[in-house]
Every structure is written in structure tokens, then in C-alpha cells.
Amino acid sequence: MRIAVCLKRVPDTTTKILIGADGKSIDESGVKFVPNPYDEYALEEALKLKEAAGSGETVVYCLGGDAAQETIRTALAMGFDRGVLLQAAPTADGFEVAKALAADLKDGGFDLILFGKLAVDDYNHQVGVMVAELLERPCITAVSHLVVAGTAVTAEREIEGGIETVTASLPAVLSCEKGLNTPRLPSLKGIMAAKKKPLELKPVSLGAGSVTVLGLALPPERKPGQIVGEGPDAVPALVRLLREDAGVI
Amino acid sequence: MASYTPPDFYQIEGLLAEEERAVRDTVRAWVEEHLMPVIGSCYVEGRFPRELVPGLADLGVLGANLPEEYGCAGLNNVAYGLIMQELERGDSGIRSFASVQGALVMYPIHAFGSEDQRRHWLPALAAGRVIGCFGLTEPDYGSNPGGMITTARETRDGWVLNGAKMWITNGSQAGVAIVWAKTGDLKDPKSIRGFIVPTDTKGFSARDQKGKLSLRASDTSELVLQDVVLPRDALLPGSGGLKSPLQCLTQARYGIAWGALGAAMACYDEALRYGKQRVMFERPIAQTQIQQVRLADMITEITKAQLLVLQLGRLKDAGTMTPQQVSLAKRNNVDMACDCAREARRLLGANGILAEYHSMRHMANLESVYTYEGTHDMHTLILGEAITGLGAY
Numbered sequence: 001m002r003i004a005v006c007l008k009r010v011p012d013t014t015t016k017i018l019i020g021a022d023g024k025s026i027d028e029s030g031v032k033f034v035p036n037p038y039d040e041y042a043l044e045e046a047l048k049l050k051e052a053a054g055s056g057e058t059v060v061y062c063l064g065g066d067a068a069q070e071t072i073r074t075a076l077a078m079g080f081d082r083g084v085l086l087q088a089a090p091t092a093d094g095f096e097v098a099k100a101l102a103a104d105l106k107d108g109g110f111d112l113i114l115f116g117k118l119a120v121d122d123y124n125h126q127v128g129v130m131v132a133e134l135l136e137r138p139c140i141t142a143v144s145h146l147v148v149a150g151t152a153v154t155a156e157r158e159i160e161g162g163i164e165t166v167t168a169s170l171p172a173v174l175s176c177e178k179g180l181n182t183p184r185l186p187s188l189k190g191i192m193a194a195k196k197k198p199l200e201l202k203p204v205s206l207g208a209g210s211v212t213v214l215g216l217a218l219p220p221e222r223k224p225g226q227i228v229g230e231g232p233d234a235v236p237a238l239v240r241l242l243r244e245d246a247g248v249i
Numbered sequence: 250m251a252s253y254t255p256p257d258f259y260q261i262e263g264l265l266a267e268e269e270r271a272v273r274d275t276v277r278a279w280v281e282e283h284l285m286p287v288i289g290s291c292y293v294e295g296r297f298p299r300e301l302v303p304g305l306a307d308l309g310v311l312g313a314n315l316p317e318e319y320g321c322a323g324l325n326n327v328a329y330g331l332i333m334q335e336l337e338r339g340d341s342g343i344r345s346f347a348s349v350q351g352a353l354v355m356y357p358i359h360a361f362g363s364e365d366q367r368r369h370w371l372p373a374l375a376a377g378r379v380i381g382c383f384g385l386t387e388p389d390y391g392s393n394p395g396g397m398i399t400t401a402r403e404t405r406d407g408w409v410l411n412g413a414k415m416w417i418t419n420g421s422q423a424g425v426a427i428v429w430a431k432t433g434d435l436k437d438p439k440s441i442r443g444f445i446v447p448t449d450t451k452g453f454s455a456r457d458q459k460g461k462l463s464l465r466a467s468d469t470s471e472l473v474l475q476d477v478v479l480p481r482d483a484l485l486p487g488s489g490g491l492k493s494p495l496q497c498l499t500q501a502r503y504g505i506a507w508g509a510l511g512a513a514m515a516c517y518d519e520a521l522r523y524g525k526q527r528v529m530f531e532r533p534i535a536q537t538q539i540q541q542v543r544l545a546d547m548i549t550e551i552t553k554a555q556l557l558v559l560q561l562g563r564l565k566d567a568g569t570m571t572p573q574q575v576s577l578a579k580r581n582n583v584d585m586a587c588d589c590a591r592e593a594r595r596l597l598g599a600n601g602i603l604a605e606y607h608s609m610r611h612m613a614n615l616e617s618v619y620t621y622e623g624t625h626d627m628h629t630l631i632l633g634e635a636i637t638g639l640g641a642y
């Protein structure tokens with residue numbers, strides 16, 4: 001089983017985000033970057049599938065700047081066999097990213113290509129689906145349970161009010177949802193071994209794209225919470241505040 | 250409550266290599282996920298969370314700076330220090346477990362053991378299949394271990410050990426004990442040698458130390474050795490004299506200097522968070538001058554301590570670190586951590602005395618850390634001797 005996972009480097013979700021001087025990008029100084037959390041489900045699933053198959057190759061792909069090598073090495077530390085960094089400056093147009101990834105993935109002979117269902121930095125939900133389309137492969141999004149038997153893929157998706165079960169056959173592209181698995185921590189030996197694993201750097205040039213970011217704004221500051229009291233005695237005060245102050249009941 | 254935000258006022262992050270950061274972040278995530286949810290109750294119950302040992306071993310935490318050929322992670326000493334920092338950010342008891350296993354049991358087997366002993370013990374200890382303890386202190390010989398009266402008498406086919414050891418971390422949990430004993434005249438500390446003692450050997454017993462008000466999530470025990478008969482190869486052949494156990498202590502103290510820093514960082518984080526949230530006299534208490542003095546003092550001392558251990562680690566990796574430099578770091582960092590924990594606890598008001606918060610647990614734990622591995626006073630005397638050339642103890 002040959003599996004590729006496409007991984008994005010994103011700001012840690014607990015980082016306090018500041019907007020850069022241009023008003024269109026975030027100020028990266030002092031920001032901690034991590035693998036996109038949804039991609040971690042993809043990483044874990046790939047490793048589990050390879051372990052269950054007993055053989056195969058897991059390859060992690062990332063499109064980004066040089067700093068993304070660190071993100072790739074996180075996957076190598078978890079157990080991936082090798083990494084590929086498509087070196088390019090970030091773009092707001094997911095289609096440009098998808099084209100670059102698809103061009104490289106096309107001849108990789110992958111049975112499965114896995115993505116996170118979205119990247120937490122831009123919430124676009126785009127790239128995985130676009131890559132599937134460009135490669136003319138079946139695509140199942142937001143997978144929360146997965147079984148691969150032979151060339152048959154059976155996936156569950158959480159939809160409004162229920163669970164949908166979908167099948168497709170390999171080769172396929174899937175995007176992963178929270179709940180699919182519990183991503184492992186890289187072991188300390190894995191971290192040391194990752195330094196010695198192959199990481200290929202490939203410069204790519206992206207097209208100009210047809211989507212432009214006009215501006216970024218922070219959400220309005222939330223008012224601090226208030227503890228009204230404890231136990232049943234606090235209920236009347238809480239109800240009054242919800243009615244009079246918050247106006248929600 | 251939002252997750253732990255470790256202080257880094259001087260951008261020390263940038264002085265760490267990528268894999269050092271990766272190691273730290275892995276252990277930090279493990280502590281957050283596995284230790285933090287249980288540590289409060291373990292502490293209150295006075296229970297070592299032994300169920301966490303396999304997870305720690307799988308990560309590769311045990312003896313992490315020893316070579317890969319013995320099943321260890323082969324990390325450098327800065328990465329090892331960062332592991333200790335993160336473990337003790339959780340609890341000094343868990344860090345103590347890892348310190349003893351790695352620096353006081355695996356290290357001496359690696360440094361003083363035969364190749365057979367290394368191959369036999371190190372992979373099992375790294376994998377957490379066997380827990381180890383280190384018996385140096387005796388009821389009547391604490392700061393002065395050279396006075397010990399535990400004896401090892403050589404026989405035709407091995408050794409017979411007799412004596413008692415006190416305050417032994419992991420003692421009741423251990424499958425193997427590294428026991429230090431005199432092989433010659435009781436007045437001669439040069440005759441001290443190390444022995445590998447499987448704890449199921451006849452005549453060996455361990456008894457839990459009851460009534461501890463500190464390090465409650467750690468096992469501390471008394472060991473009794475009564476005519477413990479050991480084969481010839483129980484001896485660590487490379488050990489000789491008091492300097493051998495002291496060499497182990499240097500390893501452990503190095504980790505303690507990092508660990509105490511982690512406890513201080515945890516207390517600072519808790520105090521800062523609480524101070525900004527807790528409103529009294531219509532303003533957050535962090536907006537009062539007295540609490541800002543507390544927080545400013547803490548971040549200053551933590552920043553100094555961070556730079557101190559990082560340079561110490563770089564010296565250790567370069568092979569030029571001296572035991573006296575370790576004494577300075579242990580002494581400084583544990584003392585400042587005690588202060589941070591106490592001030593954090595006070596800033597938290599009444600909540601500060603609860604097990605639900607962490608500062609008071611750290612405060613009580615750090616009193617053990619202040620005393621073990623050479624008391625604060627003994628490190629003062631070691632430093633005093635190093636700079637004056639005049640021994641005062």
C-alpha cells in the first residue's frame with residue numbers, strides 16, 4: 001500500500017494571532033507553527049493502514065516555504081518513510097496549490113492520497129477535493145471512520161443528524177475528520193531517526209491565481225466571563241442576566 | 250482553563266535546535282494528555298502513577314541521553330534536560346522517577362557496568378519492563394554518604410551484602426536496585442563499590458516511607474539488606490570509591506536543575522493566568538503593584554534559570570561541564586523554584602491551597618528537591634570550596 005499525505009504548516013491554534021503591517025497577512029514573529037490538526041488524522045491513518053498492510057510506503061507532501069521542512073520532519077518522526085517539500089510562497093488560491101500537488105502526486109503510484117478536511121489557517125476545504133478532481137480519482141471528504149479491504153474503501157461521514165456510509169475503490173483521495181483516530185506522538189527515537197530520512201526539496205512556481213485576499217480582521221474582543229454563583233441558588237441571577245443583559249432568552 | 254503557556258521572555262526558543270524543540274514538545278504534549286488529568290488525585294492519595302510508565306518508556310524518555318544500541322533514544326543533553334523540565338512542569342515525583350531510572354540506575358550500569366550487564370539491563374530499563382532504584386543514603390549517613398556502614402563481603406563465589414538504605418525513590422516499585430556498599434574498611438570511602446541487586450533476592454526488602462507531606466506521587470522507601478547473597482557479576486566492575494556514586498549524582502542533579510525550572514514555569518503560568526482573571530476591588534489582581542512584583546520577580550528568576558541550564562547543557566554536550574557548575578545550577582534553580590511556587594501559591598489566595606491548582610503541590614514537592622541530591626547547603630559548601638580552595642565540610 002502506497003499512501004501519500006498532504007500536510008500544511010499552520011499557526012498553532014492556541015497562538016494569539018496578530019495582523020501584519022500589510023493588513024492582509026498574519027504577523028509571523030513569535031508565532032509557533034504546527035502541522036494542521038486535521039492533517040494529523042491523515043498522518044495517523046496512513047501509518048495505521050501501512051502497519052496493517054505490513055508493507056508499503058508512506059510519503060508526506062507539503063507545499064510551503066523552507067520552514068515547512070520542520071513540519072515534514074514531524075511526520076517523519078511519527079514514522080513516515082520520506083518527505084517532499086514543494087517549495088513555493090503561500091498563495092490564497094487553493095487551486096494553484098492543488099495543481100502543484102497534483103502534478104507531483106500524479107506519477108507517484110499512490111493507492112491513497114489523504115488530506116485533512118480543512119486547514120485551520122484559511123478554512124478553505126478546497127485542496128483535497130481539487131487534487132482528486134485533477135487526478136480524476138474518487139474523493140470522499142470528512143471521513144470519520146475508514147475500512148480498506150483489498151481495493152475497496154468504505155468510509156463513514158458524519159452528516160447532519162446521522163452517519164453516511166460511502167464506498168469507492170482505490171486509488172482514491174480522502175479528506176479526514178476529527179474522530180477518525182487518535183494521532184500518535186512522535187517518539188524521541190523517531191525524532192532522532194527523522195533527521196536521517198530522505199526529504200526532497202522541489203522548487204515549484206505557482207500561477208498568479210484568481211483569488212486575492214483584500215484584508216484580515218480580528219474578531220471583536222470577547223467580554224470577560226462572569227461567575228454568577230454556584231448551585232441552584234445561582235439560577236435566578238443567571239436567568240435574569242441571560243434575559244436582561246445577554247438578551248438570549 | 251486554557252492550556253499551559255510556557256514563559257519565554259528572552260526568546261530562548263531560538264537557541265534550541267529543531268529536534269530539541271521537537272523532543273520538548275512531544276514530552277509536553279504527553280504530560281498534558283496523560284499526567285495532568287491524574288496528578289492531583291495521585292498526589293492526594295499518595296500514589297505513584299505506575300500505569301504511566303509504559304507510555305513514558307514508549308516515548309523513549311527513560312535514559313534518553315544514553316546510546317541507541319542499548320535501546321535508548323541517544324539524545325543530546327539539552328534535549329534530555331528539556332524532558333526533565335517538561336516532566337517536572339507536571340510533577341516533581343514523575344521527574345524523580347525518570348531521573349532515578351535514567352541517571353541513577355541506567356547511567357551507572359552504562360558507565361561502570363560490564364558489556365554483559367549493559368546488554369542485560371539497559372534495554373529492559375529503557376523499555377520500562379524493569380524499574381530501578383538507587384540506594385546510597387542511609388539512616389545515619391545523608392549529606393555524608395562516605396560514612397556509610399552498608400557492607401559487601403567478598404566470598405568464594407560472590408558477595409554478601411548487609412545494611413539499610415533510607416529515602417530511596419522507587420524503592421518499593423523496583424525490580425532492581427543499585428546498592429552502594431563498602432567492600433573494605435568502614436573508615437575507607439575508597440572501598441565503596443556499586444552492586445546490581447535484583448529486588449527478589451533473598452534477604453532484600455523494601456518498605457514504603459509513610460507520612461510524607463512532599464513528593465506524594467513518588468514512591469520513597471527504606472531498603473533492608475540482610476545477608477543478601479549475590480553472584481560475582483553483581484558488582485559493577487568499573488565502580489570504585491565514593492566518586493562513583495557522586496558521578497551518578499552529577500547526572501541526576503543536572504536533570505534536577507532543568508526539572509525545577511519546569512516546576513517554576515508551571516507556577517508562574519498558573520499565577521499569571523489566575524492574576525489576570527481574578528477580580529478583587531473591581532480590578533484584576535494582576536493590576537495591582539504587589540502582585541506585579543511577584544510576577545516580575547518570578548519571570549526574572551525563571552529567565553535567568555533558563556539561560557543557566559541551557560549553557561550548562563551546552564557545556565555538558567561539549568564534554569567540559571564540571572560537577573561544581575552542576576552544583577551552582579541545582580542550588581540556584583531549585584531555590585528559585587521554591588520561591589516561585591510559594592509566591593504563586595500566595596497570589597492564588599485560598600484557591601492556592603487546593604490540589605486542583607498546582608502551585609502548592611509544586612511548593613511542597615520542591616522541599617524534597619531542595620533536600621535530596623545534595624541539600625542546598627551542601628551545594629553552597631561545594632561552591633564555597635570550589636572558589637576558595639578551602640573545604641568547609
Ligand SMILES: Cc1cc2nc3c(=O)[nH]c(=O)nc-3n(C[C@H](O)[C@H](O)[C@H](O)COP(=O)(O)OP(=O)(O)OC[C@H]3O[C@@H](n4cnc5c(N)ncnc54)[C@H](O)[C@@H]3O)c2cc1C
Nearest residue numbers: 383384385386391392416417418617620621622624626642
Ligand atoms: C523524597 C526523597 C527522595 C530521596 N531519594 C533518594 C534516593 O533515591 N537515593 C538515595 O540514596 N537518597 C535519596 N534521598 C536522600 C537524600 O539524598 C538525603 O535526604 C540528603 O542527602 C540529605 O540527607 P539527610 O536527610 O540525612 O540530612 P542531613 O545530612 O542530616 O542534613 C540535615 C541538615 O543539616 C545540613 N548539613 C549537613 N551537613 C552539613 C554541614 N557540613 N554543614 C552545614 N550544614 C550541614 C543539611 O544541609 C540539612 O539542612 C531522598 C530524600 C528525599 C527527601
